[in-house]
Amino acid sequence: MATGGQPGNRPLSPHLQVYKPQITSVLSIFHRMTGVALAVGTLVLVWWLAAAAAGGETFANAQSVIGAWYGRLLLFGWSFALFYHLCNGIRHLCWDMGRGYELETVAKSGWAVVVCAVGLTLVAWVWGYSAMGAF
Amino acid sequence: MSLRTDLGKVRGLGSAKEGVAHWWAQRLTAIALVPLVLWFVSQVVGLAGADLAAVRAWIASPVVAVLLVLLLGTTFHHAQLGLQVVIEDYVHGEACKVASIIIVKFLSVALAAAGIFSVLKIAFAG
Numbered sequence: 001m002a003t004g005g006q007p008g009n010r011p012l013s014p015h016l017q018v019y020k021p022q023i024t025s026v027l028s029i030f031h032r033m034t035g036v037a038l039a040v041g042t043l044v045l046v047w048w049l050a051a052a053a054a055g056g057e058t059f060a061n062a063q064s065v066i067g068a069w070y071g072r073l074l075l076f077g078w079s080f081a082l083f084y085h086l087c088n089g090i091r092h093l094c095w096d097m098g099r100g101y102e103l104e105t106v107a108k109s110g111w112a113v114v115v116c117a118v119g120l121t122l123v124a125w126v127w128g129y130s131a132m133g134a135f
Numbered sequence: 136m137s138l139r140t141d142l143g144k145v146r147g148l149g150s151a152k153e154g155v156a157h158w159w160a161q162r163l164t165a166i167a168l169v170p171l172v173l174w175f176v177s178q179v180v181g182l183a184g185a186d187l188a189a190v191r192a193w194i195a196s197p198v199v200a201v202l203l204v205l206l207l208g209t210t211f212h213h214a215q216l217g218l219q220v221v222i223e224d225y226v227h228g229e230a231c232k233v234a235s236i237i238i239v240k241f242l243s244v245a246l247a248a249a250g251i252f253s254v255l256k257i258a259f260a261g
Contacts (some may be wrong), residue, residue, distance in 0.1 A: 032221060039214040046250040049203075052190050053253035059187045079176070086172055089165050096162060124180050132184040 023110045031088045034081035041078040079124055084117040157216060164213035171206045191257050200258040204251050211247035215240055 019025065044066070051062035065071050091109050094100050100109055129135065137144070148154045182193060193199055218239045226232040 035214075035217045036221060039218055042210060042214060042246060046207075046246045046253070049194075049250050049253040052187065052194060053256045055187055055191075059190075082172065082176070086169065090169065093162065093165060124176060128180040128183040131181055 023107050027088060027110045027113065031085060031092075034085040034088075037081045038078065038085055041074075041081070044074070044078075076121070076125065080117060080121045083120040083124075084113065087113040087116045087120075157219075161213065161216045164209050164216070167205075167209050168213060171202065171209060174202060175206055191261070194254055194257045195261065197258070200254055203254045207247050207250040207254070211243040211250075215243035218243075 048062055048066065051059045066075065091100070091113055094109070100106065146154075178193070178199070182190060185193070194203065219236050222232060222235045222239065226235055
């Protein structure tokens with residue numbers, strides 16, 4: 001080794017902070033973040049199902065928390081995370097089949113994922129609110 | 136040209152000695168979750184504002200109950216596989232890493248069991 005210090009004290013790669021954020025890297029880390037967020041969100045799913053099984057006041061409690069403004073805000077965030085993770089997951093499955101690796105295609109499919117995720121989220125919420133007779 | 140030995144190729148386990156089982160399971164559950172999640176979201180959106188009786192009636196119908204059980208099992212399997220990779224990448228202390236993975240796996244199975252039990256309780260006992 002020419003210039004390195006002690007083993008274990010060598011500079012480690014990659015230095016993420018020296019890279020300019022790109023659509024590929026940003027969407028990649030966002031896939032992980034939404035995955036972790038969705039794992040946390042499963043707690044609410046199980047809570048809601050258990051509350052439905054318990055019935056009575058437990059279910060009324062769960063509904064009031066989920067239906068409150070902060071509950072709806074969390075659900076909105078989770079719905080976007082779900083649609084994003086779903087769309088980008090399909091993008092990953094295409095890569096697994098060896099397709100879409102050209103730089104231009106990767107950027108295009110990335111933006112397509114963002115547009116689809118936003119679109120699906122909006123459709124779901126407009127549909128939900130109109131089912132409740134909000135419009 | 137491959138530098139792998141014939142025996143290594145036959146075993147197909149790679150340097151970590153566990154092959155592609157984790158990778159494959161994550162893809163299989165991902166493929167299964169595409170239709171399951173789209174079905175679930177469309178159903179839940181339709182349930183917006185529903186009362187307890189309507190929610191229970193929905194869960195108790197046989198097709199919904201079976202799909203919910205599949206959704207819960209697949210979701211927690213997929214989540215547990217994904218969280219394991221995240222932990223392996225970001226938690227560097229060996230003891231902390233192993234402990235975190237054990238907690239995530241135990242919690243995932245426990246939550247899946249609780250969710251599936253709730254669905255079955257409503258389906259069988261009303």
